[in-house]
Amino acid sequence: MPTIVQFEAVSKTFETKQQTVTAIDGIDLSVEEGEIFGVIGYSGAGKSTLVRLVNGLERISAGRLLVDGQDVGRMRESELRKVRLGIGMIFQQFNLFQSRTVAGNVAYPLRVAGWKKPDRDRRVAELLDFVGLLNRAHDYPDQLSGGQKQRVGIARALATSPKLLLADESTSALDPETTQEVLRLLQKVNRELGVTIIVITHEMDVVRSIADRVAVLEHGKIVEQGAVFDVFSNPQTDTARRFISTVIRNQPSDNDLDRLQKAHTGRIVNVEIHESLRIGSILSHAFSDHGVQFEVVYGGIGAIQERSFGSLTLELDGPETSVDALIAQLGSVTTVEEVRA
Amino acid sequence: MSGIVHTVTTDWGQMFPLLVENLGLTLYMVVVTLIIGGLLGLVLGILLYTTRRGNILQNVVVFNVLNVVVNIVRPIPFIILIATLGPLTLAVVGTTIGSNAAIFAMIVGATFGIARIVEQNLVTIDPGTIEAARAAGAGPWRIIFTLLVPEALGPLILGYTFVFIAIVDMSAIAGVIGGRGLGDFAIQYGYARFNWEITFAVVVVIVVLVQLVQFLGNWLARKALRR
Structure with missing residues (x-):
């Protein structure tokens, strides 16, 4: 897949009277054509700045930034305007023009691009049909309701048939149900129109629902990036782990563990569940093979990128060496972590 | 009969045409001021807003110069402004007396007043919509005419309605430099001659005029705001 956006050691600093603030600190990142790329981080991490560098609403301070092969970091404002015609953008607060109708909002980028009225009208109807409005x-x-407003925002962003769509916290102002509706629409945009989407969010659920790859941003730096499934199943940083725990609550907290250890006499282990693991068949033979009794005391199994993923916490009861043998057997097919008092 | 209040019989056959003529002069001064001062004020207000730090035509020098000039001119009471502008009025209009000299001073006063009103109404526009227009590839001039003005149109109409009344107020002072009009008429024929009927008639005419304009402004603003 060709690269559509490439950050090479990109930094962005803001000068205020008192100090220089580094919003983006030497980022290397590439987004491939046709994918949905998630950027997740807490507020103040630099996400909104990062996405605004792509269409030049903010200018890079150092490094090199290529968008569709063009060096946007070195362009003049007038050249950037042409680039922006090929990049759609949607916003947390929708940012619709209150003085224009829904059709007028969607037609706006077409006017900027110099389309004739009959062509504009045809295109607007096509887009509104696509978003169901x-x-x-x-x-x-x-x-309009919030969800409808964002659908208008999406139609407006897609008006000039851009290859790239920037979504800046596009569902953060919406309720959970409407969020899913908008995310499905973004997925449709990606799959049916082949538009590459960069999704900026602080909600892990958004990343889990639609992103192919994800980068975790913290203090202007990317602390972790990779395929969503890999990052979810094997997070390397505390920040990533905290984000994951917001959507996958299958690992017992310290309080939960205290309670479990008081309530159960056996040994407590966390077993990671993945697609190909046949946990049921191992556990159903646990007693006959090892003489170990088991109880499921905590956990959950969900899906990320259409692959099963989760964690079960088990109480294993039996002779010490037998339990060790069972843990070793499980450990040969998945990650097992024993929780000790 | 007691005191200084004399009963004066008003010859309405003579006074009515004068009242109408002076109403015409007031309307002439006010409308010309509103059109020219309104346009200049709009341009100045838009510049004040867009050259501000972080805005689409950010320019620290232009902003600071305009801001200071507006702040200097605005607080000057209109009657003193007329006197201060004397030499400039002479250079531009060719005379310092009469309706046109008065109009010049009114335009200067109105322009700076309107500039602030325009600026204040533009500030209320959500910066996000400007960002959305920029993201769509729009340049600063397109943003000004296709976004800023339409988005602020309702409040702008109300602002201009407010300004209309302020200009009527200014026009009443125009009599000082021979500008004539309703204000001058009320002073010369009403106040100076102890003819309360004339003064009262002028007040009624002005109140009706202002009411009509306010009604029109409200109606247009409501249409622009779709409420």
Whole structure:
């Protein structure tokens, strides 16, 4: 897959009267054509700045930034305007023009691009049909719900058929149900129109739902990146682990463990569950093979990128060496972590 | 009869045409001021807003110069502004007396007042919408005309309605330099001659005029705001 956005040691600093603030600190990152790339981080991590560098709403301070082969870091503002016609953007607060109708909002980028009215009208109808709001064309934004507003935002962002869509916290102002609706639409944009999407978010659920790859941003640096499944199943940093724990609550907390250890006499182990692991068959032979009794005391199994993933906490009861043997058997097919008092 | 209040019989056959003529002069001064001062004020207000730090035409020097000039001119009471502008009025209009001399001073006063009103209304626009327009590839001039003005249109109409009334107020002072109009008429024929009927008639005409304009402004603003 060709690269559509490439950050090479990119930094961004803001000068204020008192000090220089480094928002982005030497980032290397490449986004491939056709993927949905998630950037996750807490507020203040530099996510919004990062995404604004791509379409030049903010200019890089150092390094090199290539977008579709063009060196946007060295472009003049007038050249950047042409680049922006090929990049759509949607926002947390939708940022619709209140003085224009839904159709007028969607037509705006087409006017900027110099489309003739009949062509504009045809394209607007096509886009509103795509996002399911054809019947609201003549309404004003303040007559729409949050989810509908974001769908208008998406239609407007896609007006000039961009190859790349930047989504800046696009679901953070929406309730969970509407969030899913908008995420499904973004997935449709990616799959049916082949648009590459960079999704900026602080919600791990958004990344889990639609992203192919993810980068974890902290203090302007990327602390972890990779395929979403890999990052989820094997996080390397505390920040990544904290984000994952917000969506996958299958690992007992310290309080839970205290309680479990008081309630159960056997040894407590966390067993990582993945797609190909046949945990049931191992456990169903635990007694006949090792003389060990088991109890499931905590855990959960979900899916990331359509692959099963989770963790079960088991109480294993039996002679010391037998339990060791069972743990060793499990350890040969997955990650097992014994919780000690 | 007691005191200084005399009963004066008003010859309405003579006074009515004068009232109408002076109403016409007031309207002439106010409308010309509103059109020219309104446009200049709009340009100045847009510049004040867009050259501010972080905005689409950010320019520290231009902003600071404009800001200081506006702050200097605005607090000057209109009657003193007329006197201060004397030499400039002479250079531009060719005379320092009459309606046109008055209009010049009114335009200067109105321009700076309107500039602040325009700026204040533009500040209320959500910066996110400007960012959305920039992200769509729009340049600063396109943003000004296709986004800033339409988004602030309702409040701008109300602002201009407010300014209309302030200009009527200014025009009443125009009599000082021979500008004539309703204010001058009320002073010369009403106040100076102890003819309360004339003064009262002028007040009624001005109140009706202001009410009509306010009604029109409200109606237009409501249409622009779709409420």
